[in-house]
Amino acid sequence: MELDLRDYFKILRKRAWMIAVIVLLATVTTTVVNYLFLRPIYEASTKLIVNKSSDQVGVSQVDINTVNLNIRLIETYKEIIRTPRVMDKVVADYPDLKISTEQLVNKVKVSSVNNTQVMTLVVQDPSYERAAKIVNAVSIVFQSEIPKIMKVDNISLLNEAKDMEQPIQVKPNKNLNIAISFVVSLMIALGITFLLEYLDDKLKTEEEVMQYLGLPTLSMITKMRPEDLQNQSKQTKEQRVGEPSHVKLN
Numbered sequence: 001m002e003l004d005l006r007d008y009f010k011i012l013r014k015r016a017w018m019i020a021v022i023v024l025l026a027t028v029t030t031t032v033v034n035y036l037f038l039r040p041i042y043e044a045s046t047k048l049i050v051n052k053s054s055d056q057v058g059v060s061q062v063d064i065n066t067v068n069l070n071i072r073l074i075e076t077y078k079e080i081i082r083t084p085r086v087m088d089k090v091v092a093d094y095p096d097l098k099i100s101t102e103q104l105v106n107k108v109k110v111s112s113v114n115n116t117q118v119m120t121l122v123v124q125d126p127s128y129e130r131a132a133k134i135v136n137a138v139s140i141v142f143q144s145e146i147p148k149i150m151k152v153d154n155i156s157l158l159n160e161a162k163d164m165e166q167p168i169q170v171k172p173n174k175n176l177n178i179a180i181s182f183v184v185s186l187m188i189a190l191g192i193t194f195l196l197e198y199l200d201d202k203l204k205t206e207e208e209v210m211q212y213l214g215l216p217t218l219s220m221i222t223k224m225r226p227e228d229l230q231n232q233s234k235q236t237k238e239q240r241v242g243e244p245s246h247v248k249l250n
Helices: 005-014 017-037 064-080 084-094 101-107 126-150 173-199 206-213 224-240
Strands: 041-050 108-112 118-125 155-159 170-171
Touching: 005 017, 005 173, 017 155, 017 173, 041 064, 041 126, 064 118, 064 126, 084 101, 101 108, 101 118, 101 126, 108 126, 118 126, 126 155, 206 224
Parallel strands: none
Antiparallel strands: 041 118, 041 155, 041 170, 108 118
């Protein structure tokens, strides 16, 4: 069966109520969950730079080989910073954080920009103050431990996570979630609409009878509701009352 654009509009109009209900329920549910049940998540970050070692401080000329070496070392540092050697010490030195080593490893995200000597440490938590304390603690401990592990002293702290009176939450993105819910629910509703139309094999109009069977329609039996029968019976009675009576005279 080939459908033209008008047929698609007819299908959508016939089940417009179902589409509207599905989209409305999904959007309202997402809105309620976002604003009432999901906890806001805040993000704090620090930046570390891998630079010249302490024994190279007196060297005025920048050695490109040293820079390239430091850039390659970042991948090693990104793995070291998430090891128990560093995380266990953070847990031991900062008991007020009340966090285990496993939880700390899962919380700390380490990234770097390609071809730069800068590392970024990110921690997300429902409390911005706690996220800032955790990421600062990890950065400080890593900076102090790396000379003992790698026998080099080339890590410097560019900036710590600062206290903020009004931190900006990073999760959940309420507007984005609601928009996604609207689009996805609309797509699902349209899919259900066309699926129901595809599964419905009833012939409903004269055009469909002619299209599928190739036969003309001789007659049609309309579907009547109980109230239609009552109205028709009432009209018949009224007509009978209004008819003139015939008196037979002898």
